[in-house]
Amino acid sequence: MCLAKNNKQFPGLIYLFSQTATGQNTERASIFFSRSCLLLFQPVLGTGHKYYLQFTTEDYKTRENVGTCLAIVFYLKRKPTPTVNIKCTYTKDQKEVQEDDHRFYQKIRQHTKPIIGSYIPDSYGNIEPAFESAWALAVVGSSYIMWEKSTENLGYFMAQVKHVKQWISKDDSIDFDYAVLLHEIPTQEMILCHMRVIWIPNHPLKVKYFCSSENQSAESEDVSGMESGSADGILNERAANF
Amino acid sequence: MVQLKCLEPLSLICAGGCLDFWVSPLHPERPVDVRVPFTSLQAVKVFLEQNNIPYFILIKDLQRLVDDEKAQMVHQRSRALSVETFNYATYHTLNEIYDFMDLLVAERPNLVSKIEIGYSTEGLPLNVLKFSTGGPNRPAIWIDTGIHSREWVTQATGVWFAKKIISDYGKDESLTAILDKMDIFLEIITNPDGFVFTHTKNRMWRKTRSINAGSSCRGVDPNRNWDAGFGGAGSSKNPCSETYHGPHANSEPEVKAIVDFVKQHGNIKAFISIHSYSQLLLYPYGYTKTPVPDQKELDSIAKAAVTALSSLYGTSYRYGSIITTIYQASGGTIDWTYNQGIKYSFTFELRDTGRYGFMLPANQIIPTAQETWKALMVIMEHARDHPY
Numbered sequence: 001m002c003l004a005k006n007n008k009q010f011p012g013l014i015y016l017f018s019q020t021a022t023g024q025n026t027e028r029a030s031i032f033f034s035r036s037c038l039l040l041f042q043p044v045l046g047t048g049h050k051y052y053l054q055f056t057t058e059d060y061k062t063r064e065n066v067g068t069c070l071a072i073v074f075y076l077k078r079k080p081t082p083t084v085n086i087k088c089t090y091t092k093d094q095k096e097v098q099e100d101d102h103r104f105y106q107k108i109r110q111h112t113k114p115i116i117g118s119y120i121p122d123s124y125g126n127i128e129p130a131f132e133s134a135w136a137l138a139v140v141g142s143s144y145i146m147w148e149k150s151t152e153n154l155g156y157f158m159a160q161v162k163h164v165k166q167w168i169s170k171d172d173s174i175d176f177d178y179a180v181l182l183h184e185i186p187t188q189e190m191i192l193c194h195m196r197v198i199w200i201p202n203h204p205l206k207v208k209y210f211c212s213s214e215n216q217s218a219e220s221e222d223v224s225g226m227e228s229g230s231a232d233g234i235l236n237e238r239a240a241n242f
Numbered sequence: 243m244v245q246l247k248c249l250e251p252l253s254l255i256c257a258g259g260c261l262d263f264w265v266s267p268l269h270p271e272r273p274v275d276v277r278v279p280f281t282s283l284q285a286v287k288v289f290l291e292q293n294n295i296p297y298f299i300l301i302k303d304l305q306r307l308v309d310d311e312k313a314q315m316v317h318q319r320s321r322a323l324s325v326e327t328f329n330y331a332t333y334h335t336l337n338e339i340y341d342f343m344d345l346l347v348a349e350r351p352n353l354v355s356k357i358e359i360g361y362s363t364e365g366l367p368l369n370v371l372k373f374s375t376g377g378p379n380r381p382a383i384w385i386d387t388g389i390h391s392r393e394w395v396t397q398a399t400g401v402w403f404a405k406k407i408i409s410d411y412g413k414d415e416s417l418t419a420i421l422d423k424m425d426i427f428l429e430i431i432t433n434p435d436g437f438v439f440t441h442t443k444n445r446m447w448r449k450t451r452s453i454n455a456g457s458s459c460r461g462v463d464p465n466r467n468w469d470a471g472f473g474g475a476g477s478s479k480n481p482c483s484e485t486y487h488g489p490h491a492n493s494e495p496e497v498k499a500i501v502d503f504v505k506q507h508g509n510i511k512a513f514i515s516i517h518s519y520s521q522l523l524l525y526p527y528g529y530t531k532t533p534v535p536d537q538k539e540l541d542s543i544a545k546a547a548v549t550a551l552s553s554l555y556g557t558s559y560r561y562g563s564i565i566t567t568i569y570q571a572s573g574g575t576i577d578w579t580y581n582q583g584i585k586y587s588f589t590f591e592l593r594d595t596g597r598y599g600f601m602l603p604a605n606q607i608i609p610t611a612q613e614t615w616k617a618l619m620v621i622m623e624h625a626r627d628h629p630y
Contacts, residue, residue, distance in 0.1 A: 123394075123445045124333055125603030153569075157596035159446065181446065183599055186476075186569040188463075188484035190446050 048076040060136050075152040101201040108133050108174050114166040134164050141197040144207045159183040173200045332604050350408050360499030363452045366434040368499045373426040382425040383512040389464050390448045391436025393518040395602045400430035402611035420626050450494050454481035462488035466573040467497045471529025474572035487573050512586035512625040513579040520591035521559045526580040528564030529572035547617035554613040
């Protein structure tokens with residue numbers, strides 16, 4: 001039975017969960033975080049808060065259920081990143097997962113010209129078929145940023161891909177430069193993050209990013225064009241290893 | 243004839259008579275109008291100047307004029323001529339929605355009227371539709387959409403609600419019974435300045451567009467500007483923040499207009515303010531953990547409303563008080579309306595739960611409106627059947 005007080009957002013956890021579930025340091029590019037349910041909230045005296053969560057995951061494209069997870073998320077006082085204990089059961093086995101990922105990879109690779117676009121989805125919620133995969137990859141990359149930025153009381157959703165530019169890499173990896181807008185709850189701010197995502201199936205996702213608050217710029221005008229290559233300034237670079 | 247003859251070389255400038263004479267050379271005293279293709283422009287100018295023929299340009303860029311006119315015609319054609327032909331499955335501009343309101347009133351003057359309750363910071367009228375079958379000051383239901391401008395599915399559902407009300411009156415027993423006892427007020431574009439800004443400059447704009455003294459940042463969060471726990475935790479004192487509460491309560495004309503209207507009317511029994519996204523049905527309070535005295539009743543109404551909503555497409559909503567369900571927020575609309583004595587005060591957060599967020603695809607407008615209407619009916623029926 002879900003508790004009434006169950007609307008906490010844990011968008012960042014999709015990244016971690018996919019990794020732990022496959023148990024193999026691989027990234028699932030094709031799943032989405034779905035319905036969540038808080039089973040229990042347990043304040044641990046003097047130490048922090050424990051959340052017992054149940055949630056399902058769904059395929060980003062077909063929306064079909066691909067798995068259920070049970071997790072214990074423990075936020076320690078004074079430490080923004082929680083410890084997580086999680087067990088998932090997936091409807092698909094390892095082989096099917098790899099095939100899914102490979103299909104996703106191929107879909108991007110088959111583009112003859114580098115994928116370059118803006119405002120995905122557009123103001124009306126449309127995502128051009130040609131940009132679907134790039135958008136999905138942005139969601140996964142963004143979830144990594146969200147995982148690092150979120151706290152017990154601060155959560156995120158990816159609101160829009162402001163700009164995407166694909167780099168043609170010399171090796172087999174797919175390589176994208178993104179400017180994404182993250183919707184921050186409960187502040188309601190739109191956080192602009194520049195993100196570089198590099199991926200080959202069966203390898204960890206590489207995400208470098210730099211975020212700033214859109215509001216701090218003089219007026220929230222459109223940012224036309226995009227800086228090329230890796231963002232200037234300080235980047236957070238990490239391979240996905242927990 | 244000599245003078246006319248001297249123009250002959252003009253036609254040789256481009257082969258095959260590409261110079262298009264709109265007013266042909268007929269008489270030496272009369273001007274000649276000619277359309278010149280871009281590629282011949284230089285040559286024609288040189289010819290005229292060398293021969294001392296005075297000229298001036300009537301139309302600089304004809305193609306642009308043609309394109310503009312074409313666009314105008316297309317727009318004209320797609321502008322709905324009736325409430326029936328209006329496209330409810332797409333997002334509209336402010337002008338389109340304001341035109342729709344006038345269409346509605348023109349078609350059903352005995353049921354719908356338009357009231358201007360004030361003006362926005364930038365001078366746009368704040369329009370409210372009144373659905374009434376009579377009576378001097380009947381108990382009323384208030385619904386507003388679009389108070390946060392980027393929440394586009396809300397204004398779109400507001401438009402759909404307006405159509406739904408006039409369609410169902412006289413046909414749906416329950417809605418007819420509601421309108422025979424009560425009035426419905428519907429403000430579709432509660433934040434018009436913000437709405438225009440989302441169309442023209444920044445799709446993600448949330449607040450009003452008021453100028454903040456001493457800051458380059460504009461706008462106040464209209465859902466933090468009400469006089470209920472104003473300025474408390476869950477709102478910001480930074481003008482650049484999305485939850486900036488403003489210099490004082492009711493500083494925003496968009497908010498003040500509703501406050502004045504509600505106070506002056508004095509007989510509003512249900513107040514529903516519609517937002518997106520998250521799929522929630524909320525009741526007061528947001529500014530304090532203290533439960534409202536009518537907590538039990540509001541909770542059971544919310545439960546019934548959410549059940550009705552999900553019966554259509556299986557869309558699941560959570561419900562509860564603002565502070566226990568999402569987060570603390572002070573200076574919020576329904577906290578104020580509840581404290582004014584409007585017991586049935588609710589806030590909706592419509593679809594979705596974050597996949598598209600504010601950029602909800604247009605093909606979800608009607609399903610969202612349909613299911614939300616079911617929940618609204620539960621609330622309105624309850625207000626009708628439980629007068630206070």
